[in-house]
Ligand SMILES: Cc1ncc(C[n+]2csc(CCOP(=O)(O)OP(=O)(O)O)c2C)c(N)n1
Ligand code: SF4
């Protein structure tokens with residue numbers, strides 16, 4: 081098998097986020113970190129600090145109560161069930 | 162980059178009014194994924210709901226034709242809609258207080274009739290919106306704002322009740338089990354008769370804080386650690402299982418669907434008077 085071409089990008093909508101930390105807590109490879117950034121509503125938003133560790137499992141995108149996380153996969157990444 | 166799923170929402174009123182970490186937002190999120198993956202045109206969906214925080218998931222947030230009705234009456238209205246528009250996906254999303262409490266009778270009779278509605282009951286074990294009063298699904302002994310020394314009642318096992326009443330599809334999942342929940346919501350929408358998913362969901366503000374789980378994540382971890390898949394339930398016994406949440410598919414069966422039966426009977430009537 082050749083080298084994987086897959087690439088994952090993570091976006092967080094800072095204005096939708098309510099800083100609940102669910103994504104930080106439930107991401108198994110600990111991709112997210114609390115940032116020092118406060119959004120316009122006063123919430124501390126997370127940052128995908130270790131994007132290269134992301135497995136593309138989609139848990140954060142599905143569980144975020146504010147639809148603030150997007151996992152953008154280019155290439156083939158298997159969805160974990 | 163904008164989330165593609167925002168096209169299903171009334172974005173002018175986002176972010177949601179839900180408290181930070183509330184499970185209602187996760188249900189909304191997964192429902193959007195479901196509609197998108199199933200390639201359902203929102204014009205073919207009619208959302209019906211009652212009153213409560215959970216009732217805000219379909220209305221105002223999801224952008225489709227919507228009936229936001231009085232407390233407890235979502236299924237009564239949805240029944241009328243389905244009879245007149247059987248070709249539409251008529252989907253009810255509402256809370257335990259709304260669907261199991263004040264609207265409990267509508268729920269069991271809709272299940273008995275096996276009318277082709279899809280009902281997602283967001284069970285946060287409480288009347289969340291009004292400040293955490295005890296509901297028919299609040300576990301025994303739990304303190305609530307109206308039972309400060311603990312709930313003296315036994316809760317409904319609401320999914321089991323709906324299954325016993327005759328629904329053709331019933332399952333229970335939680336906001337932690339996102340992939341299973343997504344699949345169950347799809348199955349429920351696809352199933353022809355009365356389809357019901359109990360979604361156990363966190364309410365950090367009105368429930369969690371009283372049971373030592375202040376943040377949304379605390380209740381999610383509780384769902385993770387204290388749920389048993391129904392397919393493995395036989396391995397546990399007695400007291401072990403009583404303290405656990407049984408998750409999975411509780412019923413899937415074929416029964417005549419109400420609006421189809423109604424049409425057949427009406428045809429007989431038309432023939433008789435012709
Ligand atoms: C006829 C009537 N009785 C009582 C109320 C007050 N009320 C509003 S929401 C609610 C309970 C909501 O609980 P649930 O359906 O579980 O929704 P949640 O907020 O927990 O998501 C009650 C009792 C009302 N609006 N109408
Ligand atoms: S789960 Fe969503 S709302 Fe919560 S901190 Fe992460 S991005 Fe923000």
Ligand code: SF4
Nearest residue numbers: 107134135137138140
């Ligand atoms: S997709 Fe999975 S691994 Fe990647 S950031 Fe989200 S939760 Fe973490």
Ligand code: SF4
Nearest residue numbers: 179180183214289364
């Ligand atoms: S009161 Fe509970 S159910 Fe209502 S928005 Fe807040 S956390 Fe969610």
Ligand SMILES: [Mg+2]
Nearest residue numbers: 256257287289
């Ligand atoms: Mg409730």
